Amino acid sequence: MRIYHNQLAKTLTQPMPTVWLVFGDEPWQKNDALRHIQTTANQQGFVERISLTADKSFDWHDVLDEYLAMSLFASQRIIEVELLVKVDDAGGKVLLNLVEQLHQDVVLILHGAKVDAATTNKKWFKTLNDKGIYLPIYDLDTKALKQWLNRQANHYQLNLPNESQTLLIELFEGNVLALDQELQKLSLLFANQQVTAEEISQLAINQAKFNPFQLIDALLLGDCKKSLTILDQLNQEGSPVGQMVWFIHKELKKLKAMLTDQQDGCSFAELCKKHRIWKNKEHLYKSALSKLSLAQVNHGISRLASIDLISKTTSDFDPYLLLSDLIIGLFNHQGFIDLPLDYEYE
Helix, strand or coil: CECCHHHHHHHCCCCCCCEEEEEECCHHHHHHHHHHHHHHHHHCCCCEEEEEEECCCCCCHHHHHHHHCCCCCCCCEEEEEEECCCCCHHHHHHHHHHHCCCCCCEEEEEEECCCCHHHHCCHHHHHHHHHCEEEEECCCCHHHHHHHHHHHHHHCCCECCHHHHHHHHHHHCCCHHHHHHHHHHHHHHHCCCECCHHHHHHHCCCCCCCCHHHHHHHHHHCCHHHHHHHHHHHHHCCCCHHHHHHHHHHHHHHHHHHHHHHHCCCCHHHHHHHCCCCHHHHHHHHHHHHHCCHHHHHHHHHHHHHHHHHHHHCCCCCHHHHHHHHHHHHHCHHHHCCCCCCCCCC
């Protein structure tokens, strides 16, 4: 059964599942989930914990051997396996064999980085999912991050007015672990007091961390300032310009297809179904379709092709500066349509 991080507390009030699959790249939520699962299991008598790490040389039979072994110290145990690599065919067979041996005295936890669709469709993954809980960990978007921030502020007895919350999100978006550490620091200094934005700006360091997916979300929302902020940080981190071109081109092609279908009379619900838009992303595409015309998107695709060519054939231009031009021009179409990219320095 699949649940999400905000459903974990309720799930843990029920009898402890014997299988947990916890996968994702957002460290705070992942660590928090594992900690709560382990703590709840301990409280229910699972006091012995065995930790294994599955790397390239890992023998999956070790998991089966540990699972079937009799413990000298406790009748109930936790076996935790961190996956540093994908489960190969041999490992999948062992896990399917282990499923037949499942019992209530052992809690099996498999965790690691985000898994792709191919992995979730593997027989071993589906079988373990059917027998227990799959908890995918996703990055928090701005709305979810604000909800999280409110919960954590209450937990740390902090009074954060709206402007303070806005500043913290701007400084730490995409880096929830660092934001939680900052809240702990603020709680030592301002417990049960109001913390102003001025006080935060004097104490906090900008530790926001972004990825190309967040750039696309900001673009779809038409948030030009945030898009440029994310693009600038990705540039500073050394993200390949070719990767940025690929991500942006992929979304512009999708928007072009959706706008064309919309002109042909497709409803928004039909567009989302046809183009496989996730439920939690629908509001982003609804925003983009309301702000962009087919002409703007076509011009963006053409301009992006020019950026790709320029970045591969000359070093006279900063490709990230050209991408910034693309982002600004996408939502200020008339002001940029006649301006060439391959200008000459005077």
